[in-house]
Amino acid sequence: MAGQSDTRPPADGPPPAVHAEGIVKRYGPTVALDGVGLTVRPGEAHALVGRNGAGKSTLVSVLTGMARPDAGRITFGGAPAPGRGDAAGWQRTVACVYQKPMTVPELTVAENLFLGRYQGRRAIRWRALRARAGALLAEYGVEADPAARIEELGVEQRQFVEIAGALSRGARLIVLDEPTARLDAAGIGRLFDKLHALRAQGVAFLFISHHLPEVYALCDTVTVLRDARQVLTAPVPGLTREALVAAMTGPAGERRGATGRRPRTGAGTALGPAGEPVLETAGLVLRGHFAPLDLTVRAGEVVGLAGATASGNTVIGETLAGLRAPDGGRIAVRGRPVRTGSVPRALDAGIGYVPEDRHREGLVPGRSVAENATLTLGGRLGPLGTVLPARTREFARRMIAALDIRTTGPDQPVSGLSGGNQQKVVVARALARDPAVLVAVRPTNGVDVASKEALLGVVRQVADRGSGALLVSDELDDLRVCDRVLAVFHGRVTAEFAAGWRERDLVAAMEGVAGDDGPRAAPHTAGTEGSTP
Structure with missing residues (x-):
């Protein structure tokens, strides 16, 4: 596609955190993804942008195992994607932190971190569980009381708890869906500092945002989807904001639009x-x-x-x-x-x-x-x-x-x-x-x-x-x-x-x-x- 950089996996070095090529997804007569490709490398922050309906949510559903593509292939760390129905395999591979937290508000931080992972027959040793949770949070630099209920935490802390939980399951690719939507400027700064630190440990992030200044502040590469197609993949440094907006709007960026209803004419x-x-x-x-x-x-x-x-x-x-x-x-x-x-x-x-x-x-x-x-x-x-x-x-x-x-x-x-x-x-x-x-x-x-x-x-x-x-x-x-x-x-x-x-x-x-x-x-x-x- 014109304007795209090469998204093939590198010939040397570690394999990509995720590599997708030729992804097609249809819902009846609607083509939601039309031959989309994406490569995110270890330690990279890769932005995924596009107008509503461009295909971002569908691509995330495919990458996280929530939807099965009709064509194309996906690898994680060089290995094929987990099979259909292998929920544990997907959790060990990739996680998505959504705009709306997926934690259970009434449960504690420790309970949320290990939710669905207890398989023993004995009663849960709560003190030991909180201690394990504390050690896990400390490993990833998350400041939260394991005994606190999730509903007592701020938005920023809830996101960090979700990220820490995903990493503890083995995931090395984290999808962040509008993570700054409910954060103030200070919270955004702390989030970005944490992401930079995790990237240094080889964690890769796919960053979805409608706020383009954040793309320039955080990301190395950006992929633009428009009308279900991948129209641009390019390094963020050197890409002008005008060019990025033009890729999102396309040749129709000057048109009046499809609706026949018009504003008042004259006064x-x-x-x-x-x-x-x-x-x-x-x-x-x-x-x-x-x-x-x-x-x-x-x-x-x-x-x-x-x-x-x-x-x-x-x-x-x-x-x-x-x-x-x-x-x-x-x-x-x-x-x-x-x-x-x-x-x-x-x-x-x-x-x-x-x-x-x-x-x-x-x-x-x-x-x-x-x-x-x-x-x-x-x-x-x-x-x-x-x-x-x-x-x-x-x-x-x-x-x-x-x-x-x-x-x-x-x-x-x-x-x-x-x-x-x-x-x-x-x-x-x-x-x-x-x-x-x-x-x-x-x-x-x-x-x-x-x-x-x-x-x-x-x-x-x-x-x-x-x-x-x-x-x-x-x-x-x-x-x-x-x-x-x-x-x-x-x-x-x-x-x-x-x-x-x-x-x-x-x-x-x-x-x-x-x-x-x-x-x-x-x-x-x-x-x-x-x-x-």
Whole structure:
């Protein structure tokens, strides 16, 4: 492939920690990996980057034995990968430390380190177990009390415990999936110091991150995936950030995007210019997640918050919806203050919310379309706070028609709908109270192209009818419906883009790389001063 360096294993020296070539993985008609190669050498920190959907997660699943490739071969330390079902063999070979800890919070550090490894018939000697755990932690320089419960540790310590456990099983390749997502600057520094020390012992790391400055700070080599293909493997030193972003976006880096929904043309819509503010925040802050935020969404406007999942933009959306209580600042809807940290108060104030995960946060699977669509209405569908089934169904019929929900009727269980139609039900619930502002977090996750188009059209219509919308996403095609886009990086708004932005510029800002300083991007400093998240 053009632009790639040779990823064949070296002819001399120790064998690679992992060598993969020609990896193909299909899920039905979808090609998730198309002839991908990767070589990580002992003691190397190798970055794996790419936009959402590029194939990173699938490759990690293949490398850790969670998925079987349809073609290609993998070796670890020169030996073939463990066989299918050989869980112990995979644990001795490779481990993945995910963004969300895989430890058991209620168990102690010692119990987590040896979980699943005790095969004796006698009672466990707890003092001896803690002593072994202490010696293991000391061997890898991890400062943690073996008797402490995992839930008592900070994120940084939990990661170190997971790494120490993996190494103690024999793994010499550690996959780090967004390891800095919940760390502050000091914690990131300590993590990198620990990784450098372990690399000196020959441990190899595959580092997955949306924060490109961290790639340059830690890694020797970077591999870029785009559209399920390996498009670049190159040494990090000497690779410009512009070239790295260009590899991630490809020739489409200048295109307008696939969606037919466009921002307002000229100053506004048929309603005229964007109107009075419908949503305002002043100094809104949640420590450890995002810095003080000043934000305004006006009537008739769709504003995008662009950033990776770990950037803090999702938490901003959750805070606006009352799911999280901020540490400071205020929220106002149509000029009226909103009590923060309360979902009912946010609903009453006029904030409609589409959560990121419809399965976990958006739907009650055993209930009907009508019941799910009217969950936020409470006792508004009958006298004296009662809920009349006939009114519930009538409201649902109107929403089914308005959003083109493909269902047999309002009484159909929502679990029987397709993903796109389930998401439309979630949107219907968010719109049930005719909100002043719609906050939608990655609303097109896991839906087909036609459903994406329809859902983005609904977001646009909310604004065109005189309300406002805040669209939280890292999907570039989603963001093209916006009138302006704010790039969020490590909990701070770093740049603002007007409609017509270039893909490479926005991706660079989202990844923490300075983009084009031309007229389409403007530095955004309001509300970004304050404590480091």
